[in-house]
Amino acid sequence: MRISVSRETLYAAVQNVMKAVSSTCTIPILSGIKLTAHSNGLTLIASHMHMMIRHDIPLTDTEGIIAIHSTGCIVVPAKTFSDILRKFPSDQVKLDIAEHLVLTIRADSSVYRLCGMDPSDFPDMPEARADLLFNIPSPLLYRVIKQVAFAVSSSENRPVLTGVSCRLDAQGRLRFLAADGVRLAVRTIDLDISPVPVIHPIIIPGSNLLELAKLLRDEQGTTEIAFGESWAVFKTGHTMVYSALIDGTYPNVEHLIPISHTTELLVHSDAMIQAIERVMLLTDESQLLRFHAAGHHIKLTARTAQVGDVIEELNLANRTGADIELAFNGKHMRDILRSADSERTTLKFTGKLNPIVIEPSADPQSTYILTPIRT
Amino acid sequence: MRISVSRETLYAAVQNVMKAVSSTCTIPILSGIKLTAHSNGLTLIASHMHMMIRHDIPLTDTEGIIAIHSTGCIVVPAKTFSDILRKFPSDQVKLDIAEHLVLTIRADSSVYRLCGMDPSDFPDMPEARADLLFNIPSPLLYRVIKQVAFAVSSSENRPVLTGVSCRLDAQGRLRFLAADGVRLAVRTIDLDISPVPVIHPIIIPGSNLLELAKLLRDEQGTTEIAFGESWAVFKTGHTMVYSALIDGTYPNVEHLIPISHTTELLVHSDAMIQAIERVMLLTDESQLLRFHAAGHHIKLTARTAQVGDVIEELNLANRTGADIELAFNGKHMRDILRSADSERTTLKFTGKLNPIVIEPSADPQSTYILTPIRT
Structure with missing residues (x-):
């Protein structure tokens, strides 16, 4: 050579x-x-x-x-x-x-x-027999990964939860979903393929998708994607990324998303992210943040023994339904609002203990849920 | 309040x-x-x-x-x-x-x-009785600290060596000196005071001076300095820094600086720093770098078993005296050349085992020595 x-x-x-x-x-x-x-x-x-x-x-x-x-x-x-x-x-x-x-x-x-x-x-390249082959714009793939992959579980107790579940339905909609038991992120994209093939759902390790996202950050072109039996392959420019799949069956978690609600709030995402970060300076390791929506305001409060406490008030962009008071993990809510990457976000509540549904206004195809903390 | x-x-x-x-x-x-x-x-x-x-x-x-x-x-x-x-x-x-x-x-x-x-x-402010009071421009003080304090010892075995020795001579010259047994940095500044007071030499912890340097980085004004019996005080703008002094007597090390030499080389400092950093990619933990000056070139070489080796060639700006071949700690030489912060630097040698004298062309008042490694 x-x-x-x-x-x-x-x-x-x-x-x-x-x-x-x-x-x-x-x-x-x-x-x-x-x-x-x-x-x-x-x-x-x-x-x-x-x-x-x-x-x-x-x-x-x-x-x-x-x-x-x-x-x-x-x-x-x-x-x-x-x-x-x-x-x-x-x-x-x-x-x-x-x-x-x-x-x-x-x-x-x-x-x-x-x-x-x-x-x-050196190990050989995996065989690349594909059950599903499609192209999507690289900026869209980047956004989908950012919106979903952060929510995978970091614990190896249930390996399937460390992956992102990808499932194609009969209408050609590809659904990416990640959940860790407390929060869930789901995003759908429409694939322009016909006829729609019948393929088994696959589970791609979240960490591999996040590495792929780093490669895609400034890519403006198209990514070719192939899902096989034991590998998913992504080709962008002159780079090919092969990810092994996670064995197992992903649990059916979509039924956890509440379909009705008693309170609906529209918030300015950036103001809420910043307020959460300020309030979290005074949370302890539980990252517990109290949330109280009344009138057209939200109050966020936190307290750590021997250090102090804080109250933040935020204006709501809109509100329907009853007042609501509950507690959640501040870091999880911040991560969801950040990943959603939407100027405004809708929060839907059905009582103190039921999952909060979070919908970014910019992307009707993505939904998040976060389970409150019982206090 | x-x-x-x-x-x-x-x-x-x-x-x-x-x-x-x-x-x-x-x-x-x-x-x-x-x-x-x-x-x-x-x-x-x-x-x-x-x-x-x-x-x-x-x-x-x-x-x-x-x-x-x-x-x-x-x-x-x-x-x-x-x-x-x-x-x-x-x-x-x-x-x-x-x-x-x-x-x-x-x-x-x-x-x-x-x-x-x-x-x-909260502890009280130290008493500020001063044996010596003077002003120096903050950019000069910043430069002096950067040129000297990096060379203090990081080992607590001999606490005095973790400090910078400051000594005022009868001509009003204030000398800052640091040494760790392998390398030595010394810099003198002329104080415009008369009559020159007689004061005991003091030893200021190097880490305190490096913190002070962070405060001085963008200061253009003047720093007021007071040396007392147990404290040195620096006042710049609205900030006062009190540093405790290190007890003990600083060893007499200036006689270690060779006064004659057999080889004198003038190098382009930046090119040499970059060459050292490249060669150091293939040194092991000893950071041993071989140095060979012959004709109007320097050869820098390093080797790590099982990884590989490297040869770099550099042009000399000038040279007098015999060829020279020796080995030294690459990181130490790089740190000295960086702190000296001079476009060109003179290296003086008196054989394979005697200390190398390093003199930045930009600052005739500063001198460094580095002891070679015996191979």
């Missing part, structure tokens, strides 16, 4: 695939990036047990960015390789496998020799 | 004094800030065992910034008070001691009540 490639392009590619390098993984080969120089360009692959990212730097479309003098393959330690490229003294990087399993990285005034690993030890 | 004060001014004052609040201190009262509203304004004081910072918000010079309706005194928890002010919803803060040891912090829509502590438990 002997190639010459733009430092900026290579460094960006390494940053992309490094999202699949686990810092805690104990299998040495998985701390590496597999570099393959072939006649069509350079391919970088990184992987942990449940996720694999592949990035291609193709010879075509990228005139002058890369030149392949000879092909070859090696696995290099991801962190050191990335650090070297970050501080690299030249715009052009020359990579060279001169000796067995040693990668030489060269600029005019610098020569690095990095001990590599045997690429035949 | 009942006062009204600009949020921005109060928050900045709290940030200033909080540099003296230790997060690890086990004495509850020292986790607080003492607020005193008096007829001339508001005084904030914070303290840990070896440092005290006082900041005044005076009634004069600050029209409309502060109004004192009634005087009083309370100690409030620093972190919570600072967090509340950071997120405060109004430009104007109303502070009020309504009940015993409870501070009310009020905006139009928010009321915080913070449990305070008894101000009579």
Whole structure:
């Protein structure tokens, strides 16, 4: 292998695939990036047990960015390789496998020799047989992930709850849902496919979707998505993200969303987020925040013994139904309002102990629920 | 106590004094800030065992910034008070001691009540009898601290070495010196005082000087300095910093600076700093870096078993004397070149094992030495 490639392009590619390098993984080969120089360009692959990212730097479309003098393959330690490229003294990087399993990285005034690993030890790409294939705009996929994936459970007690449930109905509506027992986030998107295939619901690890979201942040194009039996694959630009699926059946939780309510409030989301954050300065570890809506105001209060207490008053944009007084986890409500990312939000209540329904005005296709805290 | 004060001014004052609040201190009262509203304004004081910072918000010079309706005194928890002010919803803060040891912090829509502590438990200000009083421009003091204080020892084995030694000679030259056994930094400034008083050398904790430097970063004015028997006091703007001194006698180390040399190199400091940082990506914990000057080039090399090695070549700006080959701690050399903050730096050598003398071209009054590593 002997190639010459733009430092900026290579460094960006390494940053992309490094999202699949686990810092805690104990299998040495998985701390590496597999570099393959072939006649069509350079391919970088990184992987942990449940996720694999592949990035291609193709010879075509990228005139002058890369030149392949000879092909070859090696696995290099991801962190050191990335650090070297970050501080690299030249715009052009020359990579060279001169000796067995040693990668030489060269600029005019610098020569690095990095001990590599045997690429035949690196895990293979998963088979990509797809039960469902569709495209959605990358900004929409980014928004859906941000709206849903934060609500997965962080506890491994019930592994299915650490994932986002994806289910396609007969009308071609794809529903993303996450829940952790206290809060639930659900968002539907309409897929423009016909006929609508019948596929089993799948569960994608929430942490993998959040890594995918980082890749999508500034993407304006389209993401191609394939759901298979044991993998979901996302292709955006020159990057492919393979996520393993979580085995098991997702519990039926949608019936938990109340369909009627006795109080409906319309709040200015930003003002409410900021008020919650101020009040939370005086909550204890329970993050318990008391909420009281009366007239056209909300009162938020919190207290920590030996530290102090706080009262915040907020104006409501609108209100129908009875006064309501209850308590909830302030951080959870803040996270929901933030993820909803809507100028105004509707809160619906059916008594002190029933789940609060939260609906962002900007997205009628997304709904959240939060279970109050019994006091 | 009942006062009204600009949020921005109060928050900045709290940030200033909080540099003296230790997060690890086990004495509850020292986790607080003492607020005193008096007829001339508001005084904030914070303290840990070896440092005290006082900041005044005076009634004069600050029209409309502060109004004192009634005087009083309370100690409030620093972190919570600072967090509340950071997120405060109004430009104007109303502070009020309504009940015993409870501070009310009020905006139009928010009321915080913070449990305070008894101000009579707060330590008194140290006595400020001064043996030496002088002024220096704050930007110069900032530079002197940055050039010297980084070199103090981080080990408590010899407490005097954790401080910066300050000594005034008969010509009115004040010398700041720090050393940790491997490296030494010294900087002299000329004080414009006459007659020159005879004072004992003092030792100021390096960590206190580094906190002071944070306060001085953007100061353009003058700092008034007083050295006493057990305290050094620095006054800049409305802030006073009291630093306890370290007991003991600073070892005589200046004779360690070699006065002759066999090789003298002039390097471009920035290029050398960057080359060192690149080479250090492949050093192990010893941070050992090999240095070889021959002709008009420097070669920097490093190697870590099982990871790889690197060679960097640098051009010299000038050179006299013999070729030289030795090894040193790369991080130490990088820190020295950074603190020196000079476009070009002279390196003087007298053999493989003798201290390297480092002289920034921009500041003839500062000198560093670094002891090579025996290999």
